[in-house]
Amino acid sequence: MKKITGVLLFIFSVFSVGAQTTFTNGDSLLTQGVPVVFKSETLFTIFTAPKGFSANERALLIENRLNKITEQNSSFQEKDLVIKDTAGAYVIFYKDLLLMGVTEADALANKTDAKLLANEYRKIITEKLLQVFAFDRPEVIALSVGQALATILILILFIWLINYLFKLLLHKYLLKKTYTSFYFRKYELLTAHQLKSFFYRLAINIKWLFIILMIYASLPVLFSLFPWTKNIAHHLISFTIKPIVSIYNSIIDYIPNLFTITIIYIFTRQIIRIIRYFAGEIEKGKLSLPGFYKDWANPTYNIIKSILYIFMFITIFPYLPGSDSKIFQGVSVLLGILISVGSSSAISNVVSGVVITYMRPFKVGDRVKIGDVTGDVITKNLLITRIRTIKNEDITIPNSTILSGGTVNYSACALEKGLILNTTISLGYDTPWKLVEEVLVKAAKATPDILKEPSPFVLQTSLDDSYVSYQLNAYTRKSNEMAIIYSALHQHIQDECNKAGIEIMSPTYHSIRDGNKSTIPEK
Numbered sequence: 001m002k003k004i005t006g007v008l009l010f011i012f013s014v015f016s017v018g019a020q021t022t023f024t025n026g027d028s029l030l031t032q033g034v035p036v037v038f039k040s041e042t043l044f045t046i047f048t049a050p051k052g053f054s055a056n057e058r059a060l061l062i063e064n065r066l067n068k069i070t071e072q073n074s075s076f077q078e079k080d081l082v083i084k085d086t087a088g089a090y091v092i093f094y095k096d097l098l099l100m101g102v103t104e105a106d107a108l109a110n111k112t113d114a115k116l117l118a119n120e121y122r123k124i125i126t127e128k129l130l131q132v133f134a135f136d137r138p139e140v141i142a143l144s145v146g147q148a149l150a151t152i153l154i155l156i157l158f159i160w161l162i163n164y165l166f167k168l169l170l171h172k173y174l175l176k177k178t179y180t181s182f183y184f185r186k187y188e189l190l191t192a193h194q195l196k197s198f199f200y201r202l203a204i205n206i207k208w209l210f211i212i213l214m215i216y217a218s219l220p221v222l223f224s225l226f227p228w229t230k231n232i233a234h235h236l237i238s239f240t241i242k243p244i245v246s247i248y249n250s251i252i253d254y255i256p257n258l259f260t261i262t263i264i265y266i267f268t269r270q271i272i273r274i275i276r277y278f279a280g281e282i283e284k285g286k287l288s289l290p291g292f293y294k295d296w297a298n299p300t301y302n303i304i305k306s307i308l309y310i311f312m313f314i315t316i317f318p319y320l321p322g323s324d325s326k327i328f329q330g331v332s333v334l335l336g337i338l339i340s341v342g343s344s345s346a347i348s349n350v351v352s353g354v355v356i357t358y359m360r361p362f363k364v365g366d367r368v369k370i371g372d373v374t375g376d377v378i379t380k381n382l383l384i385t386r387i388r389t390i391k392n393e394d395i396t397i398p399n400s401t402i403l404s405g406g407t408v409n410y411s412a413c414a415l416e417k418g419l420i421l422n423t424t425i426s427l428g429y430d431t432p433w434k435l436v437e438e439v440l441v442k443a444a445k446a447t448p449d450i451l452k453e454p455s456p457f458v459l460q461t462s463l464d465d466s467y468v469s470y471q472l473n474a475y476t477r478k479s480n481e482m483a484i485i486y487s488a489l490h491q492h493i494q495d496e497c498n499k500a501g502i503e504i505m506s507p508t509y510h511s512i513r514d515g516n517k518s519t520i521p522e523k
Contacts, residue, residue: 033109034059038066039132043124047109062100069094069129076133078126083118090118092125099125144225151225155218159211166207174199216240250321257319268312272305299357345400346383352399353382361407367479369408370397376480390483410479418451418475421485425493426467431502433460436470443496444474447489451475 033045034055046062049055069076081099084091091101102121107114174196182190190198216236223233279301281287283294322328362368366377370387373395379386385402387395410419427436437458444456456474472493476485497504 036062038063038128041128043128044121046106048103048105065094065097065099066125066129069097070132073133076129078130081122081126081129083115083122090114092118092122148222148225151218151221155214158214162207162210162214166203170200170203174203254321257321261316261319264312264316268308272308275304276301293360295360295363296358299354303354345398349384349399350382352403355403356380356385356399357382361402362409362412365480366409366411367482368410370402371405373397410482414477414479418454418477419479419482420473421450421476421482421489422471422473423486423489423493424461424469424471425504426464426469427502427504428467433468433470435500436468436502439496439500439502440470440472440493443492444472444489446492446496447474447485449476449478449481449485450489451477 033047035042035045036059037043046055046059049058080095082093084093086101089101089103092099100121102114102118104114107117110117112120177196179192179195181188181192182195220233220236223229223236278287279297282289282292283297285294317323362377362380364377364380367375368377368387370385373387373389375387375389375393375395377385378388378394382399384396384398387397389395413419425440440458441456444450445452450456451474454475456472459471459473460468461471462469472489474489476482478485494504
C-alpha cells in the first residue's frame, strides 16, 4: 500500500511539472493563494495547482502528508527531509514519502527560483517538524512549563514594581505638593483642588496603562513557548503590529495630499490677508473707491473671506482622508440636508442682513424707529439688529423682520441738514395767529440744542370748527436726545405762552366756561 501511495504521489509531482505551461499563462494562477496549515500554524501559501486539481486540494494533500509523518514516526531528523530534481521539478521527500513538488510555476508565482523556493519550503517544514517532535519529550515540555512560570513570575514582579513606584510618586510628591490655580487670560480655568485631582487621576491611568501593556507584551512570550499556542502568539503580535504599520503607511501615503492641502491653505490665507489690508485702508478712509462706502468695508471683507474659505474647502475635500468613502459622502449629504432644513430661518436672516448692509438704512449709533420700537442701534450683524430704547431696554429684532417692514432713521441727515422736531398745539380763533407764531418761534429758540439757523418755523396744519392747529418745527443735530429736547421744548412753549397771556387748553372747554378764572398760572 505504501508503494502504491508513493507512486501516486510521484505521478502527481511529475504531472505538476507537465502542467507548468498552464501555470505560466495564468489559467490556474491564484491571486490570494491558499495557506498550508500544520498544527495551527501557516507554513506557506500555495498559488498554483496542476490541471485537474485545485489549489485547495493541493494544500490539503500537503497537510495530510505532514500529519502522516507525525502519526507514523516517533522521531524526526533533518537529514530525513531531502530534495530531488525529478523531471524538471524539485520534489521534497521524507524518506520514501513524497511531500510536495515545486515547479517553475510555483517559482513564478512567488517571484523566485524553483530550487531556492524548494529549499525555503524544506527549511520551513524542517523547523516545524523539529518543534513538533521536540515537544513529544517530557523534558522539553517541562522546560517550556518552567519558562512559562518564570515569565509569569517576572510579570508579577514588574507589576509589583510599577505599583510601588506609582504609590511612592503619589504619596511622596503629587499628594503633598502645594498646587496653585491655573489661569488662562485672567480666567481661573482650574482650581488648585481640580489641578491636584487631575494629576492624581492622570497618574492612576498611566499606571494601569503600563500594567496592561506589560500583560499584553507577556502573552505572546507565553504562547510562543508551546507549539499548539504559537499561532495565537503570532496573532497577538499581528494585532499590535498591523495597525501601527497600517497607520504609518497611511501617513506616508498621505504626505503628498498633505502638501497639496497646505499649499492651497497658504495661498488662500495670503489672498485673505491682502483683502483684509485693503478693507482696513478703506475703513480708515485712507483709500476711497467711487460708490463704495466706508461702512461696507468690513462686511464685504467678511463675505469675501467666507466665500474663499468655502471654495478652499471644496478644493481640498477630494484630498481629505476617507473623502472617497461612500459612508463619508452619505453622512456629508445627510448633514447638509439637516443643516439646510433646520436653519432656513437663520439663512433668511443672513440674506436679509447682507441686503440691509448694502442698503445702508442705518448704522450703529443711529436713532431709529423699527415698527413700534424707537431707540439707538447698538448691534448690527448678519442675523439680528439690537436696539436700546430711551428706557434702557435692549430689544433684538431679526433682520428678516426689518427687511419686510419700514424703518425710520432720525440720525441720517441730522448732522448735515438737521433733524426737524415738531409738536402741535391747538388754540381758538380769538388768539391772533401772528402772536402765536411769534411766541412759538421764541420758545423754540430758547430751548437748548435747538438750532438758531435754520430758524424754527410754524405751520398751521388745520382750521377746525373751534380751533386752529399750530405745528412748531425746529432743527436739531442731536437726534439721540430727542426725548429730552422735546421735553425742554414743551416747557418753553408753556412759559412763553403764559408770558404772552395765551391760554393753552381745549378750545371747546374755553368756549363753555362761564365766569371761571383763567388757567394761566399766576406769577
